[in-house]
Structures are given as C-alpha cells and as structure tokens.
Amino acid sequence: MFQIIKNEWRFLLRSRIFLGISIGFIAILIVSVFLGNYQTQKQDQTQTNAKEHVRQQWVSIDEMNPHSAAHYGTYVFKPANLLSSLDEGVNSVTGNVLRVEGHVQNEIVHSEASQMQVVSRFGKLKSSLLLQYIVPLLLIFLAFNSVSSEKQSGRLKLLILQGAKPIQLILSKTFSVWLYGLLLLLFVIVVYGILNLQSLTSEILFRTGLFFLSYALYYFIISGLTVFFSARWQNATLALTSMLGIWILWTIFLPNVLMSSVEKWHQLPSRNEFQTAMDEDRSKGLDGHNPTDERTKALEEKVLKEYKVDSLSQLPINFDGLLMQADEDYGNKVWDKHFGNNRNVLQEQKQSFQLGGIVNPFISLQNTSMGFMASDNVHHQEFLLQVENYRRVFIKMLNDEHAFGGSKTGNWGKNADNAFFRSVPDFDYKPTQLSVVFSNYMLDLALLAFWSVLVFALILFGTKKIEIL
Amino acid sequence: MIQINELTKKYGDATALENLNLKVGKGEIFGLLGANGAGKSTTINTLLGFINPDSGSVQINEIDTVKNAQETRKLIGYIPENVNLYPYLSGLENLDYFCKLAGLKYTKSELEEFLSTCGLETKAHAKKVSGYSKGMRQKVGIAIAYAKKAQVYLLDEPASGLDPLASNELSVLLKKLAAEGATILMASHDIFRVREVCNRIGILKNGILVKELNSQDVSANELETLYLKFMQN
Numbered sequence: 001m002f003q004i005i006k007n008e009w010r011f012l013l014r015s016r017i018f019l020g021i022s023i024g025f026i027a028i029l030i031v032s033v034f035l036g037n038y039q040t041q042k043q044d045q046t047q048t049n050a051k052e053h054v055r056q057q058w059v060s061i062d063e064m065n066p067h068s069a070a071h072y073g074t075y076v077f078k079p080a081n082l083l084s085s086l087d088e089g090v091n092s093v094t095g096n097v098l099r100v101e102g103h104v105q106n107e108i109v110h111s112e113a114s115q116m117q118v119v120s121r122f123g124k125l126k127s128s129l130l131l132q133y134i135v136p137l138l139l140i141f142l143a144f145n146s147v148s149s150e151k152q153s154g155r156l157k158l159l160i161l162q163g164a165k166p167i168q169l170i171l172s173k174t175f176s177v178w179l180y181g182l183l184l185l186l187f188v189i190v191v192y193g194i195l196n197l198q199s200l201t202s203e204i205l206f207r208t209g210l211f212f213l214s215y216a217l218y219y220f221i222i223s224g225l226t227v228f229f230s231a232r233w234q235n236a237t238l239a240l241t242s243m244l245g246i247w248i249l250w251t252i253f254l255p256n257v258l259m260s261s262v263e264k265w266h267q268l269p270s271r272n273e274f275q276t277a278m279d280e281d282r283s284k285g286l287d288g289h290n291p292t293d294e295r296t297k298a299l300e301e302k303v304l305k306e307y308k309v310d311s312l313s314q315l316p317i318n319f320d321g322l323l324m325q326a327d328e329d330y331g332n333k334v335w336d337k338h339f340g341n342n343r344n345v346l347q348e349q350k351q352s353f354q355l356g357g358i359v360n361p362f363i364s365l366q367n368t369s370m371g372f373m374a375s376d377n378v379h380h381q382e383f384l385l386q387v388e389n390y391r392r393v394f395i396k397m398l399n400d401e402h403a404f405g406g407s408k409t410g411n412w413g414k415n416a417d418n419a420f421f422r423s424v425p426d427f428d429y430k431p432t433q434l435s436v437v438f439s440n441y442m443l444d445l446a447l448l449a450f451w452s453v454l455v456f457a458l459i460l461f462g463t464k465k466i467e468i469l
Numbered sequence: 470m471i472q473i474n475e476l477t478k479k480y481g482d483a484t485a486l487e488n489l490n491l492k493v494g495k496g497e498i499f500g501l502l503g504a505n506g507a508g509k510s511t512t513i514n515t516l517l518g519f520i521n522p523d524s525g526s527v528q529i530n531e532i533d534t535v536k537n538a539q540e541t542r543k544l545i546g547y548i549p550e551n552v553n554l555y556p557y558l559s560g561l562e563n564l565d566y567f568c569k570l571a572g573l574k575y576t577k578s579e580l581e582e583f584l585s586t587c588g589l590e591t592k593a594h595a596k597k598v599s600g601y602s603k604g605m606r607q608k609v610g611i612a613i614a615y616a617k618k619a620q621v622y623l624l625d626e627p628a629s630g631l632d633p634l635a636s637n638e639l640s641v642l643l644k645k646l647a648a649e650g651a652t653i654l655m656a657s658h659d660i661f662r663v664r665e666v667c668n669r670i671g672i673l674k675n676g677i678l679v680k681e682l683n684s685q686d687v688s689a690n691e692l693e694t695l696y697l698k699f700m701q702n
Contacts, residue, residue, distance in 0.1 A: 003569045003570055004570075007555070007558075007566055010562075011555070011557050014557040015557065153553035154549050154551065154553050155553050155554075155555075157517065157519065158547065158549075158567065158610075158613070159567075161542050161545060162567050162568075162570040162571040162613075162617070163539075163542070163543070163570055163572060164570050468519050469514060469519055469520070
C-alpha cells in the first residue's frame with residue numbers, strides 16, 4: 001500500500017496544475033486564517049476598550065439614586081473568542097452587546113450581520129467556509145478519476161497482475177487523497193497556532209484537536225466515497241456527477257431542509273407572541289412603580305408585620321427598594337418560565353438537528369466545528385444565561401442599597417456614593433466548560449465516526465464487486 | 470506452459486469461446502489469429518484469471534487459473550496492445566514501481582539492465598514515459614514481465630501500430646525470450662508478423678479454433694490465403 005500511496009503523491013507533486021492549484025489554495029487559506037485572526041483580535045480589542053469605557057463610566061458615578069442607576073444600567077459585551085477565528089459559527093448573527101438594566105431583560109444587539117451590506121452564506125472568507133465547502137470539493141476533484149483512469153487505461157490489469165489487490169488499491173488511493181485534505185487542515189491549524197502562540201492554552205489545544213478530528217473524519221468520508229465510486233462506476237464522469245450530487249445534497253440542500261423541518265417540529269413562539277405572553281404574565285405580578293396595586297399592598301402588610309410597625313413611615317428601611325426587588329423577583333420568574341421554555345425548544349431543535357447527522361455527516365461536521373470552536377448556540381445561550389444571572393445580582397445590589405442604604409420609604413432623593421458603585425462587580429464571563437461542550441457534541445463526533453466506518457466497510461465489501469475489465 | 474481444455478465461455482446468447490483446446494509448451498511462441506470478436510481477448514483474459522469460463526479448464530504450468538488466479542498471475546507477463554504506463558514517471562521509475570508492487574526489489578543498475586535487455590536505449594531510461602513512442606512503452610512493458618521473471622508471456626495485439634523497425638525489434642525480443650525458455654501466446658491480426666515470429670499458429674473464428682498449424686509448413690502468402698478462406702466461409 002505504501003508504494004501505491006507514494007506513487008500517487010509522486011503524481012500530485014509532479015503535476016504542475018495540481019501544484020498551482022494547491023499553492024493558490026494554500027495562499028487563500030493563509031489569508032483566511034490571517035483575516036479571521038485579525039477580525040477576532042480587532043473585535044476583542046474594540047470590546048475590551050468599550051467594556052473598560054462602560055466600566056469607567058460606572059465607577060465614576062459620584063452619587064446617584066440606586067434605582068435611577070438601575071434604569072441607567074450598564075452594558076456587557078460577549079467576549080471575542082480566539083477559537084472562533086477559525087469558525088465564527090452563529091456569532092456573526094447573534095450580536096455581542098447587551099444592555100443590563102432594571103425591570104427588563106433586553107435582547108442582544110449589534111450583530112456583525114446586521115452591520116453588513118450583504119449577508120450571504122458564502123459572503124465572508126472564513127477558514128471554516130474553505131474547510132467545510134471548498135476542501136471537500138478539491139478532494140472530490142482529486143479522487144473521482146483515481147481508479148477509473150487506471151481501469152480505462154488498462155493499467156488496472158497490470159497492477160492486479162503485479163500482485164496489487166483491488167482493496168489495497170482503493171484504500172491506498174483513499175489515503176492519498178485523504179492525506180492531502182489532512183495536510184491542508186494541518187496547514188490551517190499550524191498557521192493559526194503560530195499566530196496565537198502566546199495565547200495557546202491546553203483547552204484551546206484540546207478543542208483544536210477535536211476540531212481537527214471532526215474534519216479528518218469528514219474528509220475520510222468524502223475521499224473514501226469518491227474513490228469507491230471511481231472504482232465502482234464504469235466511467236469517471238458518473239463518479240464525479242454522483243459525488244457532486246452528494247456534495248450539493250449534504251452541504252446545501254439537506255441542512256436547509258432539515259433546519260426548516262426542525263424549526264417546524266419544535267416551534268419557537270414568534271417575537272410578538274413571546275412578548276404578549278411575557279407582558280400578560282408580568283401583569284399578574286407586582287408593579288414596583290404602582291403603590292395602589294393590590295399585590296403591593298399585600299407585600300406592604302407583610303413587611304409592616306415583619307418589622308412590627310403600623311405604617312411605612314415607621315419602617316427603618318426604604319420599602320420602595322423591597323418593592324422594586326419583589327417586582328424584579330417576579331419578573332425573573334416570568335423570564336425563567338418563558339426563556340426557559342425557549343431554551344428547551346432550542347435544545348430540542350439542536351438534538352433533532354444533530355440526528356440529521358445519521359443521513360448527512362456534513363451536519364455533524366458543522367455542529368462539532370462550531371461547538372469545539374465555541375461559536376455555537378450552546379455557548380451563546382450560556383453567555384445569555386450568565387448575563388441574566390449577572391443582571392439579577394447587579395439589580396439586587398442596587399435595590400438593596402435603595403432599601404437598606406439609610407433612606408426612608410418615599411425618599412427618592414437619597415443617593416448612593418461612589419464607593420458603593422465601585423463595589424458593584426463587573427460582568428465576568430466564565431467560558432463554557434469543555435466537558436459541557438463535549439457532552440453536547442459527542443453524538444456528532446460519534447456519527448462522523450459511524451460514517452467513516454460505514455465508508456470503510458463499503459470499500460471493504462464493495463470492492464469484491466468491482467470489475468477489473 | 471499453457472494448457473487449455475474444452476474451454477467454453479458465453480456472454481448471454483453469444484458464444485465467445487467454444488470447446489477451445491490449446492497447448493503451448495515451454496520455449497514456444499504460439500500465434501492466435503482471428504478477426505475482431507473471434508475470442509482472442511477472451512482467451513487471454515481467461516488465462517489472466519479475469520474471466521471465469523463456463524466450462525473447461527485453463528492451466529498455467531499445471532496450475533488452474535480459476536482456482537489459483539493469484540498463483541498463476543505471478544507466472545504471467547502481460548503486454549496489452551497499448552502499454553499505458555504512468556506518464557509522469559520515467560521508464561526506470563515505472564519499472565521500479567511495478568517491480569515493487571510484485572514484491573521485487575532491484576538496484577538501479579539491475580533495473581537498467583532489464584530495460585536494456587528489452588531493447589530500450591539507455592538514454593531513454595530516465596526520460597518521462599509521456600515522451601515515449603508506443604514501441605518504447607512496449608519495451609518497458611516487456612521489461613516489467615521480464616524483471617518479474619515471468620514464465621508465460623501473453624501479448625494482445627503487440628505489433629499493432631508499431632513502425633516496421635519497432636515491430637522487428639519486438640520479434641527479435643520475443644524470440645530471445647522464447648529461447649530463454651518462456652512460453653509465449655500472442656494474439657494478433659498481423660498474419661505476416663505471426664508467421665515470422667511464431668512456431669505454431671491457430672486460427673480462431675467465432676470462438677472456435679478452426680485451424681492449427683506449424684509456421685514452417687506455410688509461407689506468409691499461403692497463410693494469408695488460408696486465413697481469408699476461413700474468414701470468408
């Protein structure tokens with residue numbers, strides 16, 4: 001087998017067309033890695049600056065009423081992940097800035113896509129675009145003729161006569177083409193590693209390793225299947241047409257059809273429905289700004305009883321702060337219910353979409369690629385959850401200051417000092433743990449492995465039916 | 470040695486070979502004459518173990534080609550009408566590659582010796598095969614079989630498309646191989662070349678060996694007359 005692989009590579013290295021295409025493509029890959037890295041670092045720098053600016057504004061507040069500060073709010077930024085320079089996943093459409101304030105959970109804004117002139121699937125030169133769409137095409141063009149040319153030229157007879165077995169021939173040719181794909185992949189990862197040498201951590205290396213594994217498996221599937229078709233079909237055109245058909249089906253048609261179906265099976269409420277339901281549930285709770293509200297009265301009675309006083313003016317604390325927090329707590333429950341439901345639907349959508357990998361390994365590749373590069377929806381949802389948790393801590397601190405900061409009920413003029421605002425912690429994003437990521441994408445990895453075994457078995461058993469003449 | 474007994478092969482209703490009996494001994498060159506579709510290629514492919522006969526037996530050095538194709542292939546050198554080698558490799562590299570596939574490792578000088586023995590000029594050894602003529606490629610093809618120490622040579626239309634000089638060189642080479650003890654079966658249209666090279670000749674028509682004769686017994690013209698007579702009947 002080694003001799004056949006060596007001979008295949010001798011052909012590749014001596015073919016000027018192939019070398020020209022390879023050099024050109026490698027140049028494009030380098031540019032894509034550079035661009036991705038540059039964009040990520042630029043975004044990271046912009047966000048760090050903005051984050052510092054916003055924090056500076058916050059800690060510079062000399063004095064302000066805590067509840068006014070809750071309305072004033074602050075901003076949190078989704079950190080630009082170094083890994084996502086290889087695959088930006090959903091990041092370009094999900095946005096990266098979120099305003100944190102009292103009474104309301106805002107939506108994330110300022111997505112990259114919303115600021116682009118043209119948004120298209122093939123719009124940006126990204127490493128993942130080249131690795132997922134273009135490299136498999138290159139492998140197909142490299143492999144579709146590999147066995148049929150031997151057959152048509154009559155060399156196959158000579159090879160068999162010299163002792164080569166059809167299975168050896170097909171596997172060797174598969175490995176040759178696969179090796180080419182692996183080298184391109186390795187090239188991307190090495191350039192990426194060199195560019196980020198100082199920032200590499202064991203987690204980044206491990207995630208990149210899993211990223212490499214996913215692509216390696218997918219490239220084996222494409223290479224093996226193409227070489228098998230090249231051996232099985234009587235002419236190369238048929239092998240090429242079959243593989244291009246599969247490529248279109250896997251990369252363009254099926255993911256769209258499947259995503260649309262999954263969205264229908266597990267439907268998210270429309271924005272309008274969602275807002276109406278939230279407002280309806282919210283209206284059943286406390287209104288922190290309405291003292292005549294019945295539920296407010298009930299809370300008032302409870303607090304008065306607790307402090308064993310008869311009126312709000314006798315309370316040693318500011319009841320308005322408690323009221324605002326109670327309003328907030330109720331709002332949080334409403335948010336948990338509705339957003340929790342949305343998260344469940346999104347999780348169901350993800351799981352159903354993952355099962356699409358049974359018929360389409362490209363789906364598994366896309367999932368693992370985004371997942372291991374921390375640019376998938378799981379990471380995004382985790383970020384949103386952390387922001388919401390932060391918002392709750394943030395607003396509670398302000399409400400507690402309003403309630404227990406020394407003012408009496410109805411006193412909206414009492415301000416907190418600068419030391420208090422400095423004591424409010426900044427948002428600190430904790431990256432999603434690798435174990436969580438791994439458990440989310442083990443199925444995709446397993447499906448890629450399953451497909452690889454399937455293709456290997458196809459070569460192993462299908463080779464017996466291949467006609468030499 | 471080649472031994473074919475009562476070999477029959479049919480493709481659907483069409484009979485490619487019918488009760489073919491043939492024996493080619495060591496050091497003998499047998500010429501199989503016949504029109505297109507007469508069954509020459511089917512005979513060779515059966516000997517190569519690529520076609521299973523419907524009935525009858527085919528043996529190479531007394532080993533059955535159907536039951537032990539891997540074994541008999543080790544003994545066979547096959548030279549098709551067009552020896553399509555790897556064009557990006559030189560003649561020497563092609564020979565080296567095919568030898569290594571057969572598990573044979575030769576030094577460069579040994580490989581060059583094989584090529585020279587088979588008539589390829591030394592200055593052509595290192596040149597890429599893409600620049601070779603048909604005759605030169607055929608010499609490399611024979612060198613591959615020679616380096617493999619093939620005991621049986623099967624040639625399918627070897628002289629087709631060769632210029633007279635190359636054709637003559639081929640004849641000389643085949644006679645040399647036979648003199649060294651090789652068994653050679655050559656399928657061809659070329660009556661004159663067959664008459665000149667082969668010891669014995671068979672005329673195949675519609676899968677039936679209609680005539681077998683010693684080449685010494687007929688002149689080229691007589692052979693042509695005989696061949697045409699069989700073809701027209």
